[in-house]
Amino acid sequence: MTPGWITTTLLDNDAPGGWAVARSRDGFLHDANGPLFPREWLKRQDLSVFAEHGIGHLDGEPVCLLELDSAGEVQGCSWQGLRGFMLQGDHTLYKVLGYAAQIGTWAREHRFCGSCGQAMVQVPRERAMYCQACDLRSYPRISPSMIVLVTRGDEILLARSPRFVPGVYSTLAGFAEPGESAEDCLVREVREEVQVEVRNIQYMGSQCWPFPHSMMLGFHAEYAGGDIVPQADEIEDAQWFSIHDLPPLPASRSIARYLIDLYLARRLGHAEPVLPG
Ligand SMILES: NC(=O)c1ccc[n+]([C@@H]2O[C@H](COP(=O)([O-])OP(=O)(O)OC[C@H]3O[C@@H](n4cnc5c(N)ncnc54)[C@H](O)[C@@H]3O)[C@@H](O)[C@H]2O)c1
Numbered sequence: 446m447t448p449g450w451i452t453t454t455l456l457d458n459d460a461p462g463g464w465a466v467a468r469s470r471d472g473f474l475h476d477a478n479g480p481l482f483p484r485e486w487l488k489r490q491d492l493s494v495f496a497e498h499g500i501g502h503l504d505g506e507p508v509c510l511l512e513l514d515s516a517g518e519v520q521g522c523s524w525q526g527l528r529g530f531m532l533q534g535d536h537t538l539y540k541v542l543g544y545a546a547q548i549g550t551w552a553r554e555h556r557f558c559g560s561c562g563q564a565m566v567q568v569p570r571e572r573a574m575y576c577q578a579c580d581l582r583s584y585p586r587i588s589p590s591m592i593v594l595v596t597r598g599d600e601i602l603l604a605r606s607p608r609f610v611p612g613v614y615s616t617l618a619g620f621a622e623p624g625e626s627a628e629d630c631l632v633r634e635v636r637e638e639v640q641v642e643v644r645n646i647q648y649m650g651s652q653c654w655p656f657p658h659s660m661m662l663g664f665h666a667e668y669a670g671g672d673i674v675p676q677a678d679e680i681e682d683a684q685w686f687s688i689h690d691l692p693p694l695p696a697s698r699s700i701a702r703y704l705i706d707l708y709l710a711r712r713l714g715h716a717e718p719v720l721p722g
């Protein structure tokens with residue numbers, strides 16, 4: 446048995462046994478034991494299965510995803526969104542569900558060729574969809590995004606979007622555009638969102654963010670000039686906060702929180718946090 450979670454290209458859906466997770470628009474099915482169910486048992490429930498995908502092995506046992514058309518009723522079970530699993534519970538299980546969500550979304554959105562519109566087929570032994578007419582392969586989509594903590598000595602720049610939980614302030618973030626490096630993206634996003642200039646950009650680490658398919662590239666950068674002007678619509682408020690007097694911060698497993706905690710630890714001489722993968 447290999448411990449932990451290992452994604453696999455594809456599994457044989459006809460082979461019996463293993464675990465399954467079920468996903469609908471309402472999130473993942475779970476009961477008191479969590480979101481993993483014996484696969485054979487789950488397939489006997491009255492669920493409208495749209496697609497089945499082998500996604501990996503957990504502690505050596507195969508795991509598959511049942512993508513559903515709708516959230517059915519299963520006695521003793523309820524539905525919970527991926528974000529809920531990110532916020533609390535076992536981190537490995539959250540990784541399983543995050544991967545399942547990305548594969549399920551991608552497969553659902555790539556049933557037809559984006560070039561000619563014909564039905565695509567699953568490539569054997571590879572996580573890819575194929576259009577024979579165009580000789581075109583579509584792979585799971587990942588969207589590179591940068592995230593940055595802008596610092597000025599004992600102050601850090603935090604902002605809030607109208608989408609955030611009330612009161613919470615976070616680091617700045619944004620999707621990379623074609624033609625940009627992560628650093629170009631960082632400079633542009635910081636200008637756009639708060640009209641501030643930065644220098645001494647330092648890469649700190651990355652995190653998969655399956656909402657729905659971001660790859661977060663995390664940085665620290667020093668303030669170099671400009672007064673904060675929040676971008677209309679995108680940024681509700683942005684401020685310099687003293688590291689000794691911070692507002693409510695993002696979830697502890699997010700890279701946003703890691704970037705903040707890491708800066709605080711370095712500034713205050715505390716032990717450095719570990720970035721959850
Ligand atoms: N893990 C974390 O700690 C953390 C923290 C903050 C943001 N994020 C994530 O970073 C990503 C980017 O942050 P943001 O929302 O501030 O982005 P952003 O500042 O670029 O603005 C969002 C806008 O970008 C556009 N957009 C949406 N999807 C896109 C894509 N795939 N490529 C290019 N443009 C796209 C839309 O117009 C959307 O309204 C999001 O996925 C967000 O959830 C993660």
Ligand SMILES: [Mg+2]
Pocket residue numbers: 617618619638679
């Ligand atoms: Mg943004």
Ligand SMILES: [Zn+2]
Pocket residue numbers: 558559560561562563576577578579580581
């Ligand atoms: Zn095609």
